Amino acid sequence: MRSLLSLAAPLAVLVLSGCAGMMQATPELHSASPDRQVTVKSTVMAVGTLDYSPDGRQLVSGGVTPVVRVWDMAAGKGLRTHRMEAPWGLVDVAYSRDGKTYAASSLTGIFGDSLTQLWDAASGELLKTVPSGKFGYKLGFSGDGRYLLGNRFETGGLMDNPYYNVEQLDVAANQIVRSYGHAMFGAISPDGQKALLLGEFDRGPALIDLASGRELWRGSGPGDAAAFTPDGRQLLVSRAEYHGTLGSSMTISVALLDAATGMQQRELLRYDVAGTLLATDKEFTKLVALAVTPDGRRFMTGNNKGEYKLWDLSSGQLIRPLQRPNEKIVFDLSPAKIAFSPNGKLVAITSAASVRLYHLDSGEEAAALIAFDDGEWLVTTPSGYYNASEKGDEYLSVTVGGQAYSIAQLRESFFRPDLVKVALVGGTLGEYRKVADIKPPPAVAIVNTPDSTDARTVAVSLQIDDKGGGIGDVRLYRNGAAVVLENARKLTRAADSSRILRVDVPLEPGQNLIRAIAFNADNSMQSQDAKLAVQANIAARQPALHAIVIGIKDFANPRLALKYPVADAELFASTLEQKAKGLYSSVHVKRLLKPAETTNNAIVDALKRARSEVGPEDLFVFYVASHGTVDDGQYLLITSNVGSTMTARLRQDALTQDSIKELISNIPASKKLVVLDTCSAGQLGDAIQVAMLTRGMSDDTAMKVLSRAVGSTVLSAATSVQEALEGYKGHGLFTYVIAAGMNGAADANQDGFVKTLELADYVDSQVPELADTVFRHKQYPIVSPTGQGFPLVKLR
Numbered sequence: 135m136r137s138l139l140s141l142a143a144p145l146a147v148l149v150l151s152g153c154a155g156m157m158q159a160t161p162e163l164h165s166a167s168p169d170r171q172v173t174v175k176s177t178v179m180a181v182g183t184l185d186y187s188p189d190g191r192q193l194v195s196g197g198v199t200p201v202v203r204v205w206d207m208a209a210g211k212g213l214r215t216h217r218m219e220a221p222w223g224l225v226d227v228a229y230s231r232d233g234k235t236y237a238a239s240s241l242t243g244i245f246g247d248s249l250t251q252l253w254d255a256a257s258g259e260l261l262k263t264v265p266s267g268k269f270g271y272k273l274g275f276s277g278d279g280r281y282l283l284g285n286r287f288e289t290g291g292l293m294d295n296p297y298y299n300v301e302q303l304d305v306a307a308n309q310i311v312r313s314y315g316h317a318m319f320g321a322i323s324p325d326g327q328k329a330l331l332l333g334e335f336d337r338g339p340a341l342i343d344l345a346s347g348r349e350l351w352r353g354s355g356p357g358d359a360a361a362f363t364p365d366g367r368q369l370l371v372s373r374a375e376y377h378g379t380l381g382s383s384m385t386i387s388v389a390l391l392d393a394a395t396g397m398q399q400r401e402l403l404r405y406d407v408a409g410t411l412l413a414t415d416k417e418f419t420k421l422v423a424l425a426v427t428p429d430g431r432r433f434m435t436g437n438n439k440g441e442y443k444l445w446d447l448s449s450g451q452l453i454r455p456l457q458r459p460n461e462k463i464v465f466d467l468s469p470a471k472i473a474f475s476p477n478g479k480l481v482a483i484t485s486a487a488s489v490r491l492y493h494l495d496s497g498e499e500a501a502a503l504i505a506f507d508d509g510e511w512l513v514t515t516p517s518g519y520y521n522a523s524e525k526g527d528e529y530l531s532v533t534v535g536g537q538a539y540s541i542a543q544l545r546e547s548f549f550r551p552d553l554v555k556v557a558l559v560g561g562t563l564g565e566y567r568k569v570a571d572i573k574p575p576p577a578v579a580i581v582n583t584p585d586s587t588d589a590r591t592v593a594v595s596l597q598i599d600d601k602g603g604g605i606g607d608v609r610l611y612r613n614g615a616a617v618v619l620e621n622a623r624k625l626t627r628a629a630d631s632s633r634i635l636r637v638d639v640p641l642e643p644g645q646n647l648i649r650a651i652a653f654n655a656d657n658s659m660q661s662q663d664a665k666l667a668v669q670a671n672i673a674a675r676q677p678a679l680h681a682i683v684i685g686i687k688d689f690a691n692p693r694l695a696l697k698y699p700v701a702d703a704e705l706f707a708s709t710l711e712q713k714a715k716g717l718y719s720s721v722h723v724k725r726l727l728k729p730a731e732t733t734n735n736a737i738v739d740a741l742k743r744a745r746s747e748v749g750p751e752d753l754f755v756f757y758v759a760s761h762g763t764v765d766d767g768q769y770l771l772i773t774s775n776v777g778s779t780m781t782a783r784l785r786q787d788a789l790t791q792d793s794i795k796e797l798i799s800n801i802p803a804s805k806k807l808v809v810l811d812t813c814s815a816g817q818l819g820d821a822i823q824v825a826m827l828t829r830g831m832s833d834d835t836a837m838k839v840l841s842r843a844v845g846s847t848v849l850s851a852a853t854s855v856q857e858a859l860e861g862y863k864g865h866g867l868f869t870y871v872i873a874a875g876m877n878g879a880a881d882a883n884q885d886g887f888v889k890t891l892e893l894a895d896y897v898d899s900q901v902p903e904l905a906d907t908v909f910r911h912k913q914y915p916i917v918s919p920t921g922q923g924f925p926l927v928k929l930r
């Protein structure tokens with residue numbers, strides 16, 4: 135006989151306790167080194183259910199908080215949330231077999247009252263609410279999506295035990311069409327046409343034909359969880375049999391049944407659990423989660439103490455337990471749910487404070503998905519790489535060598551959404567450095583620098599002390615934009631063994647906030663900020679606009695030739711000249727369009743000259759139309775001198791992200807805009823594409839790193855695996871949209887100016903829309919708005 139405690143969802147038991155603190159846990163992150171750690175500094179409400187979409191591109195989870203959380207596994211990020219009017223939290227979530235719909239059930243009352251809703255998986259639109267107020271708990275869709283199965287909890291009469299019925303919902307009609315008494319839903323067959331029901335009390339499991347409601351067979355013995363093998367020929371049923379005085383001990387087993395007849399073929403495992411009458415000793419050790427791997431060779435079990443084990447299906451031998459983190463709540467509880475990725479490489483489990491993914495073959499952790507109660511989220515890997523919502527990484531704290539640091543000091547190296555995406559499809563990150571390998575950053579102080587001056591420059595002195603990790607790049611920002619980037623070779627040694635960097639920084643009228651940082655020797659971690667406000671008592675100057683506009687059509691390797699870059703560069707340059715006249719005292723647009731003008735060295739020389747030509751009040755624009763790719767964390771701008779597309783030669787001949795970052799950072803303007811109409815376009819060869827996909831930083835991440843480093847807005851045409859569309863009205867689509875935006879289409883507030891952030895928003899919305907409607911092709915620009923937003927052109 136089932137107790138009320140075993141009938142109720144484990145999380146619901148805790149909710150009924152009335153103590154929210156008992157349902158919270160702190161996510162634990164993997165660390166290979168005790169003195170180099172990234173930890174989460176917040177508790178979260180427990181999570182207890184999850185499901186993969188059939189194509190593996192989404193995962194939905196939920197728990198004590200009545201919020202359905204949808205994760206975009208293809209992009210490695212949180213996608214959306216749905217809040218349900220259910221004070222007792224979520225009990226189960228499930229995807230339809232076609233992946234177009236997901237459903238969630240939640241508790242609204244103590245005695246089985248529930249709420250079940252369905253959403254469109256693509257848009258997140260609420261499709262319907264099941265009218266029955268007691269339909270829910272464990273959910274499962276039929277193969278054609280016509281039916282949704284759930285349980286109905288009945289309290290029974292005064293002298294009766296509480297029990298479950300299984301109910302069959304016709305999804306289109308949104309009404310219950312069948313009810314199966316004294317049973318709980320177990321599993322849907324792989325063909326989607328049959329359902330295995332677990333009998334209540336002394337009734338055995340039964341197989342039901344969903345179209346007719348006919349019982350195909352009924353077995354004997356209790357059941358707690360069930361799972362079909364992928365071929366549908368067999369099914370597994372876990373059982374807990376009580377014995378001893380008042381059922382004080384228990385035997386747990388998993389039986390393999392013939393799915394056609396219900397006859398037991400063999401017992402896969404059996405073991406005893408001794409204990410007392412307390413639920414914490416027995417009830418939560420029952421195997422309530424059971425799943426067979428997509429290849430049909432293994433199966434996994436889970437109990438509500440968070441113990442997951444992988445077994446061999448043919449022999450019943452234990453392969454390994456999962457070494458999950460110690461995320462448990464009251465009663466040592468961690469509600470169990472298992473879902474395998476469709477590609478068979480990963481298994482997702484609930485771990486009280488997080489969703490965890492493990493490599494099936496090795497048992498190593500792949501990633502953790504953490505949802506905070508305020509809507510922020512984190513996706514992390516054991517190496518320390520992560521993706522996060524806007525403020526999600528503020529929940530992280532860092533310790534290196536026993537010293538506490540902020541996550542901002544690691545962000546440039548470890549904020550890697552591209553590597554998170556690799557981890558979420560089962561890839562490994564073993565070749566990349568880990569947080570455990572990081573050495574401490576230096577300490578930086580601004581010394582001997584006045585806080586007020588009547589001059590147009592100020593001599594800034596930085597004192598930099600090595601704290602054991604060496605000294606790498608040094609950056610200095612003025613009013614949010616990088617104006618100095620130097621490496622350790624420019625430092626001089628002081629008498630006390632510290633290092634000194636002295637630089638003259640051009641000033642803007644009024645207050646100039648100077649911020650300085652330095653990196654450790656391998657530029658993996660930055661120091662804490664050193665800040666100083668300098669008041670410049672100088673007269674304002676009318677700003678000028680300076681632009682370097684590059685179009686690279688022809689290359690040393692003729693196979694790389696492009697059709698539109700020169701025309702695109704001319705369109706951008708002429709539009710900028712025409713529309714900026716009334717806004718700036720003068721407009722200086724330098725066009726670099728011929729092969730001799732667009733070599734690596736020629737572009738570097740042009741950017742170095744700009745350092746002395748551009749003033750702090752001016753606007754600087756850098757535009758390039760060419761090829762671009764990313765290799766091993768470096769964005770590479772393909773210049774006209776490039777011949778070989780072999781990786782080693784490209785890193786020598788092309789213009790690297792580090793070079794671009796240094797050159798643009800040292801231009802003294804606070805207002806900068808970088809526009810990169812570059813893409814691989816499939817013409818750089820399969821070798822580079824494979825390298826970028828497997829071991830390189832994505833364009834999206836690279837552009838965000840570049841944008842943060844120089845403190846400027848960066849607009850980029852497309853990700854490296856997309857072809858930046860050409861041939862739209864004689865131009866590339868990306869540049870055409872930018873020109874249209876500068877001609878007025880991006881003036882969102884109709885104030886007669888197009889500002890950089892308005893242009894970024896316009897490009898972000900228009901390029902995908904035109905790519906889809908005109909070309910039936912996907913192109914998503916990369917928009918990284920950083921630093922000051924400012925007017926770019928004047929329309930009237």
